[in-house]
Amino acid sequence: MCGADTVCRVLVLDLLDVEIRVKKADKSVRSTLGHGVTMDSTRWERIQTLFHEVADLPEPEQRALLQSSCADDHGLMADVLALLEEDARGASLLDRDLAQVAHDVLDETLPTSLPFKEFGPYRIKQALGEGGMGVVYLAERTDLGSLVAIKLLRDAWLSPARRERFASEQRTLAQLTHPSIARLYDADTLDDGTPWFVMEYVDGVPLTDYCVEHACSIEERLHLFRAVCEAVQYAHQHAVIHRDLKPSNILVKADGTIRLLDFGIAKQLESLETSTGKTDQTMTGLRLMTPAYAAPEQVRGDRVGVHTDVYSLGVILYELLAGELPFDLSKLTPGEAEAMIVGQDPEKPATVAKRITHRPGANIPSVSKAAWADLDVLCLTAMHKDTQRRYPSVEALIRDIDHYLKGEPLEARPDTFRYRLGKFVRRNSRAVSAAVVVFTIVVGLVVFFTVRLAKARNAALEEAARTQRIQKFMMNLFQGGDESVGPGDSMRVVTILDRGVQEAESLNSDPKVQAELYQTLGTIYDQLGKFDRADSLLRSAVDQRKSLFGADSTEVAESLVALGQLRSDQAQYDEAEQLIRQGLEMTKRHLPPRHPRVGRALYALGEVLVNEGKYDQGIQVLDEAVQIQSAPGGVPADLAETLTELANAQFYAGHLDVSNSLNLRVVAMDRQLYGERHPNVAEDLINLGAIQTEWGNYATTERYYRQALDIIQGFYGKDHPETASVMTLLGRSLNNQGRFNESADMLR
Amino acid sequence: MPFRNNRLPGEIESDEQGKTPEERRALDQLFSVTYEELRRLASSVKRSDPGATLSPTTMVNEAWVKLAKSPGFASTSRLHFKRIAARAMRQVLVEAARRRNAFKRGGGEGVTVIVFDESQAQTASCGQDLLALDTALEELARIQPRQAMMVESRFFGGLDITETAALLEVSEATILRDWRAAKAWLAHELRRVQ
Numbered sequence: 001m002c003g004a005d006t007v008c009r010v011l012v013l014d015l016l017d018v019e020i021r022v023k024k025a026d027k028s029v030r031s032t033l034g035h036g037v038t039m040d041s042t043r044w045e046r047i048q049t050l051f052h053e054v055a056d057l058p059e060p061e062q063r064a065l066l067q068s069s070c071a072d073d074h075g076l077m078a079d080v081l082a083l084l085e086e087d088a089r090g091a092s093l094l095d096r097d098l099a100q101v102a103h104d105v106l107d108e109t110l111p112t113s114l115p116f117k118e119f120g121p122y123r124i125k126q127a128l129g130e131g132g133m134g135v136v137y138l139a140e141r142t143d144l145g146s147l148v149a150i151k152l153l154r155d156a157w158l159s160p161a162r163r164e165r166f167a168s169e170q171r172t173l174a175q176l177t178h179p180s181i182a183r184l185y186d187a188d189t190l191d192d193g194t195p196w197f198v199m200e201y202v203d204g205v206p207l208t209d210y211c212v213e214h215a216c217s218i219e220e221r222l223h224l225f226r227a228v229c230e231a232v233q234y235a236h237q238h239a240v241i242h243r244d245l246k247p248s249n250i251l252v253k254a255d256g257t258i259r260l261l262d263f264g265i266a267k268q269l270e271s272l273e274t275s276t277g278k279t280d281q282t283m284t285g286l287r288l289m290t291p292a293y294a295a296p297e298q299v300r301g302d303r304v305g306v307h308t309d310v311y312s313l314g315v316i317l318y319e320l321l322a323g324e325l326p327f328d329l330s331k332l333t334p335g336e337a338e339a340m341i342v343g344q345d346p347e348k349p350a351t352v353a354k355r356i357t358h359r360p361g362a363n364i365p366s367v368s369k370a371a372w373a374d375l376d377v378l379c380l381t382a383m384h385k386d387t388q389r390r391y392p393s394v395e396a397l398i399r400d401i402d403h404y405l406k407g408e409p410l411e412a413r414p415d416t417f418r419y420r421l422g423k424f425v426r427r428n429s430r431a432v433s434a435a436v437v438v439f440t441i442v443v444g445l446v447v448f449f450t451v452r453l454a455k456a457r458n459a460a461l462e463e464a465a466r467t468q469r470i471q472k473f474m475m476n477l478f479q480g481g482d483e484s485v486g487p488g489d490s491m492r493v494v495t496i497l498d499r500g501v502q503e504a505e506s507l508n509s510d511p512k513v514q515a516e517l518y519q520t521l522g523t524i525y526d527q528l529g530k531f532d533r534a535d536s537l538l539r540s541a542v543d544q545r546k547s548l549f550g551a552d553s554t555e556v557a558e559s560l561v562a563l564g565q566l567r568s569d570q571a572q573y574d575e576a577e578q579l580i581r582q583g584l585e586m587t588k589r590h591l592p593p594r595h596p597r598v599g600r601a602l603y604a605l606g607e608v609l610v611n612e613g614k615y616d617q618g619i620q621v622l623d624e625a626v627q628i629q630s631a632p633g634g635v636p637a638d639l640a641e642t643l644t645e646l647a648n649a650q651f652y653a654g655h656l657d658v659s660n661s662l663n664l665r666v667v668a669m670d671r672q673l674y675g676e677r678h679p680n681v682a683e684d685l686i687n688l689g690a691i692q693t694e695w696g697n698y699a700t701t702e703r704y705y706r707q708a709l710d711i712i713q714g715f716y717g718k719d720h721p722e723t724a725s726v727m728t729l730l731g732r733s734l735n736n737q738g739r740f741n742e743s744a745d746m747l748r
Numbered sequence: 749m750p751f752r753n754n755r756l757p758g759e760i761e762s763d764e765q766g767k768t769p770e771e772r773r774a775l776d777q778l779f780s781v782t783y784e785e786l787r788r789l790a791s792s793v794k795r796s797d798p799g800a801t802l803s804p805t806t807m808v809n810e811a812w813v814k815l816a817k818s819p820g821f822a823s824t825s826r827l828h829f830k831r832i833a834a835r836a837m838r839q840v841l842v843e844a845a846r847r848r849n850a851f852k853r854g855g856g857e858g859v860t861v862i863v864f865d866e867s868q869a870q871t872a873s874c875g876q877d878l879l880a881l882d883t884a885l886e887e888l889a890r891i892q893p894r895q896a897m898m899v900e901s902r903f904f905g906g907l908d909i910t911e912t913a914a915l916l917e918v919s920e921a922t923i924l925r926d927w928r929a930a931k932a933w934l935a936h937e938l939r940r941v942q
Contacts, residue, residue: 044891048929055928083932092935093877094903098804098837102790104874105845133784155844159779335813 043076050080055087119150120188122198133166138201147203148185152196163195170197172240172263180231181260202259204251208319218367218375219405221320224258226401229313231260233394236306243304245312246293247319292325296342296385307387310394314382321375322349323356326383346383348376374404381412515544519559526566538563554597557586561604568608576608596635599628603642610645615653622646640669640680647687660691679715682708686729698736705730774820781811782836804906808833827915831897834905841904842882845875877938884937888930895930898923 050069054062062084070077086092093101122139128149129136137150153166173184187197205213207228211221228250235242242249242263249262291299295311298304318326326346329337350372357366367375378400384390391397391412400410522537542559549555564579584601591597602625609618622645629639647662667684674680689704709726717723734743785807811833815821821829889896894916901907901915913920 039887039891041891048925051929051932052925082936083929086932086935086939087928089935092931092938093874093881094899094931094934096874098903098906099789099792101874101878102786102841105841105848105878106787106790155783157843157847158783158840159776161773161776161780162783 047076047079047083050076051083051087054080055084119190119196119198120186122148122150124150133162139198147201149182149199149201150196151199152190153194156192156194166195169263170195173197173199175238176235176240176263178231178234180227180258181235200259202251202253202261204253204259206247207250207252207258207316208247210252211320218321218371222401222405224252224256225313225317225320226398226405227258228260228316229394229398229401231258232309232313233398235260235263236309236394241304241306242309242312243298244293245309245316247316250316291329291337291341292327294341295383295387297387299338299341305387306393307390310391310397311383313394313397314379314384314390317379317382318346318349321379322352324352342385345385346380349379350376371404374410377410377412378404511544511548515541515548515555515559518544519562522566523562526562526569531566531570534566535563538566552586552589554587554590557583557590557601558597559583560586561601564608565604568604568611571611573608573612577605577612580605580608594628594631596629596633596638599625599634599638599642602628603638603645606642606649607645610649610652615649618649619646619653622649636669637673640666640673643669644684644687651687651691656691656694660688663688663691677711677714679712682711682715682726685711686726689729689733693733693736698733701733702730702737705733770820774815774818777815777818777820778811778833778836779840781815782807782833782840785811786837786840804837804904805908806906808837808905808907827911830905830907830911831901831915834901834907837904838882838885838900842878845878848875876941880938880941881934883941884934887937888934892930894918895926898926899930899934902927 050066053069054065057065066077066080070080119139121142123142125138125140125147127135128138134151134153137152139148139150140146141148153163156163156166170184170187173182177183182202183200185198185200187195189195204210207224210216211224214220216224228245232242232245240263242260244262245260249260251259251261253259293312293315295304295308298308315326326349327337327340327344329340332340353372378397381389381400382391382397391400396411400412402408403410518537518541522534522541525531525534525537538559542556542563545553545555545559560579560583564576564583567573567576567579570576580601584598584605587595587597587601602621606618606622606625609615609621612618622642625642626639626646628634629642643662643666647659647666650656650659650662663684667681667688670678670680670684685704685708689701689708692698692701692704705726709723709730712726713723731743734740788810789804789807808830812826812829816824816826816829824832885896885899888899898912898916901912907915909920909923913923916923918926
């Protein structure tokens with residue numbers, strides 16, 4: 001624990017030294033032991049020695065032994081006898097349970113009395129209950145006769161931290177005005193410094209109790225729950241995270257409306273975003289939430305956010321649906337409870353509900369099996385342990401509740417991400433690598449905006465909102481149902497992209513992000529051969545960036561280059577070359593000559609030239625790009641791409657040796673960049689094989705092709721067109737070697 | 749921050765001089781957490797299931813879990829933290845008892861007392877006992893500091909024999925002997941004050 005024990009010592013003593021100096025009753029107490037003699041350590045030692053000598057002897061022997069030992073010191077003997085008497089009795093405060101002592105001293109029962117002069121115009125009627133910090137009283141406003149709730153910080157003297165937290169709750173409530181959130185009316189401080197505030201009095205029943213008492217149907221439960229979500233979403237919009245959502249903080253009134261209470265440990269998103277790490281840690285370190293509804297990141301003391309409330313809402317929904325909490329923490333130690341919250345997956349609510357229905361007095365409404373499947377997904381997505389896989393916002397949760405209530409498919413799917421990605425990789429064509437590109441780019445965007453916007457003044461909130469929007473964008477991109485399209489097509493990249501475009505279009509309020517996404521998506525459409533869509537997106541990106549950054553800017557240059565690459569793919573080489581050259585010049589005007597963007601523009605130009613058949617010019621431009629990209633600070637993936645293009649150009653120009661050595665360099669790079677078994681590596685091996693074929697080394701070709709086949713087959717599966725095309729190549733090389741039978745097998 | 753620098757009358761005060769803000773914050777947090785743990789401890793008594801009663805050991809462990817990562821305690825060992833927490837438990841309880849005691853004796857100037865439930869107005873004399881114990885422990889600390897620290901750690905902090913022995917760097921047998929003698933002496937003191 002403590003590397004140098006001495007250091008620890010110093011600290012401990014130091015802290016102990018901060019003795020609490022309470023104003024004590026000036027009453028000096030003198031021990032009665034010591035009968036006339038001042039008690040000091042020597043005498044105390046003597047008393048103890050005798051005490052231990054005789055303590056376990058029968059009483060007559062005790063006396064005899066003491067009489068001989070104490071001789072004439074009657075005081076000493078009396079002292080030891082007094083100790084023996086107490087020892088035998090064993091009924092002092094020290095024999096009591098500290099819990100009992102705490103109970104008595106801290107008035108655990110509701111305070112029976114209140115020291116005060118007055119609470120302004122309010123007259124206290126009765127105590128209502130108490131939370132971690134304060135006591136709540138029912139009071140009447142004397143002039144109006146209306147009922148209110150007064151919350152008072154108990155034991156305010158204890159520490160500034162408590163008073164600050166109480167004040168913070170008050171400030172939070174003051175800024176929230178929503179029909180489903182108990183309102184703050186008034187606040188003041190008693191003469192002794194005890195702060196109090198006046199809130200709307202809510203005469204209601206905790207959410208879960210209400211549902212049981214009224215035997216609510218699933219729909220009714222969901223409508224109530226949705227109202228809770230709306231209140232929480234409202235708080236989030238005002239940058240307040242509740243952090244302690246639980247049924248006892250959600251009351252349902254007789255008229256069926258709900259009220260959200262107790263923002264006692266709520267957190268301002270703003271301060272969460274801008275505060276220094278230290279303060280943040282302190283706050284999470286206090287960890288005052290109720291464990292049963294606490295999110296794993298709360299339990300771990302990690303950063304909390306809107307996702308934390310989403311989790312707690314998920315647990316509440318679970319309880320409403322299943323009739324039980326997801327985890328029974330009642331008999332666990334805090335450590336075990338933490339481990340369970342962090343590490344154990346809850347049972348599906350449907351399973352629990354089914355089991356409970358058979359119990360007497362159970363009150364779980366019945367729904368169809370299919371409905372249960374959706375409810376399970378809804379609930380378990382809300383309380384997913386991984387914040388990334390949870391609903392990204394309460395709004396998203398509300399959307400899925402609405403989908404359920406309207407009988408529409410949910411946006412969430414069982415354990416969406418892994419499942420989908422896995423299924424995707426297994427079943428899909430070359431689209432895979434493009435999707436990986438999409439994913440990488442989108443993640444990159446999130447990071448980019450987070451970093452860039454964090455620097456802006458007052459941008460913390462904007463950042464949170466923006467990051468959230470991009471995250472939402474990602475989520476919507478990668479999940480959401482078009483199962484109807486058929487399993488094989490369900491994750492086609494184009495489908496993902498189409499959804500992405502819709503999402504991007506809805507980002508009107510954020511033109512920078514929108515332009516960024518148009519650019520990205522347009523590029524991907526281009527790579528997928530969907531030129532029409534790519535065209536409109538990339539032209540939108542150019543236009544939007546022109547108005548955002550000016551016609552002559554690096555951003556516009558980037559879009560021009562992308563548009564040029566599209567034209568090249570469309571075989572409109574003149575326009576392509578013109579656009580890319582324009583972009584290249586613009587980039588050079590604004591950025592240093594060896595900037596990665598200059599390299600990228602050169603690469604694009606080289607590619608067009610090669611496509612046009614201008615191999616020598618292409619080689620020259622690509623060489624220039626390689627020089628820039630191999631300098632320190634260059635992007636290795638960019639370099640690998642340029643080298644591949646250069647190797648191709650050299651191959652077409654007939655420089656097989658150069659092409660071969662370039663391809664060898666590329667395959668080594670790709671292996672390092674993407675791993676041994678990546679389709680890029682397979683592509684390089686095929687290029688190497690092609691050169692060997694030109695040289696007539698069919699056996700070497702075969703070896704390359706077999707390696708490529710192994711990778712491709714492992715990646716796409718046996719029956720995939722991509723696999724088939726490599727088999728065709730291999731078959732041809734066998735054919736060249738005269739191994740016709742094997743070749744026929746391969747080509748069949 | 750309306751209360752930050754505004755001390756309440758009789759507030760638990762730390763020695764402001766020579767303390768870094770971080771240390772002050774650490775103590776402030778410790779008292780906050782200790783208080784809330786003690787409330788939990790107290791409320792566990794109310795439940796009908798006797799097995800549900802929490803122990804001070806659990807409370808101090810909880811406080812450790814809550815505070816161990818905070819900057820003020822990052823370099824404190826778990827054992828020494830328990831020692832400090834035991835001290836804090838004692839101080840919070842004693843101060844609470846003192847305030848409630850003062851209040852029952854007639855309150856401060858001009859304080860009105862509203863009693864909702866007469867039957868509950870009489871609470872056990874536990875608070876008195878606690879104040880007496882606090883005074884007696886101070887006396888013991890004068891004569892034999894090790895024993896006072898032992899009582900504090902065991903009774904308020906729930907440290908077990910092994911931990912207490914490790915903390916005070918004596919054998920477990922010594923702790924057992926000391927505990928028995930000190931307990932008898934303190935019991936005698938408490939009886940005398942009553």
